[in-house]
Amino acid sequence: MQTLKVALCGLRDVLIALVLASAFVVSQSHLAVAQDEAEHVTSVYTFSGADWAKNSSSYYTGALISLQRNFGKDGFVLRVLGQYGDFEYDEITVPGGQVDGDMHGGDVMIGYQFTRGFVTATIYIGVDYLDYDLSPDVPTEIIRGDEVGFKVAGDLETSTETPLFVSINGSYSTAFETYYAQLRLGYNTRRFAFGPEGAVSGDESGDIQRLGGFATFRFNLTPVNESEITVYAGHQFADDGDGPDASGDEGTYGGVSFSVSF
Numbered sequence: 001m002q003t004l005k006v007a008l009c010g011l012r013d014v015l016i017a018l019v020l021a022s023a024f025v026v027s028q029s030h031l032a033v034a035q036d037e038a039e040h041v042t043s044v045y046t047f048s049g050a051d052w053a054k055n056s057s058s059y060y061t062g063a064l065i066s067l068q069r070n071f072g073k074d075g076f077v078l079r080v081l082g083q084y085g086d087f088e089y090d091e092i093t094v095p096g097g098q099v100d101g102d103m104h105g106g107d108v109m110i111g112y113q114f115t116r117g118f119v120t121a122t123i124y125i126g127v128d129y130l131d132y133d134l135s136p137d138v139p140t141e142i143i144r145g146d147e148v149g150f151k152v153a154g155d156l157e158t159s160t161e162t163p164l165f166v167s168i169n170g171s172y173s174t175a176f177e178t179y180y181a182q183l184r185l186g187y188n189t190r191r192f193a194f195g196p197e198g199a200v201s202g203d204e205s206g207d208i209q210r211l212g213g214f215a216t217f218r219f220n221l222t223p224v225n226e227s228e229i230t231v232y233a234g235h236q237f238a239d240d241g242d243g244p245d246a247s248g249d250e251g252t253y254g255g256v257s258f259s260v261s262f
Helices: 002-039
Strands: 044-054 056-066 075-090 098-116 119-135 145-158 164-173 178-188 192-203 206-222 225-238 249-261
Touching: 044 225, 075 119, 098 145, 119 164, 206 249
Parallel strands: none
Antiparallel strands: 044 056, 044 249, 056 075, 075 098, 098 119, 119 145, 145 164, 164 178, 178 192, 192 206, 206 225, 225 249
């Protein structure tokens, strides 16, 4: 009987020790997670998206990498981007009267980011590659084949700490004389932003203008990985340029973009 009591007491002590050890491990795990969240800094942004207009669609993906491993500080940024698009347009000189085209390309750029108050801006320079394939081929088209060009770009955006949202970005490449500029203004909170947008873009074949609206939703995939989804739509105006325009014809446009920080 005495032996049984001793065994039960020993089992009780073991169980108490296990409970205390488990509580200690759990508390240390929570402390480690809290420390990781407090010490986490963003060093990489990945982004991707899709855009649709009349007779055109395009898709892109890329990344921004802080070379000082902290986007919270001024410093150099590496940008890589890949894109693909398909489009169609009328051409009376080919059988069937219509040409199907596709575009693929990308850029590699180095930039410098600086933050002043609620505003962060980055300027970039780099190399751009664009390739247009037409089916059936139209040898006389201005936009045809591939070109490598020098590219400059820049962007500016207000932080989530201010109720006024401002986003400006633009680029110019010597490859097919391609340019793009966009302005968004709106109401801003930590979790969402919305408002009107306007954009212009073009190349050697023609130009388009856009007027519409956007909405951005911010959330956390994990405690340390912030994400954004932006949806936008509006009306696109297109001129009667010479040759194909991968941005599409006049009519409704829309798209979606998604980004994650690491």
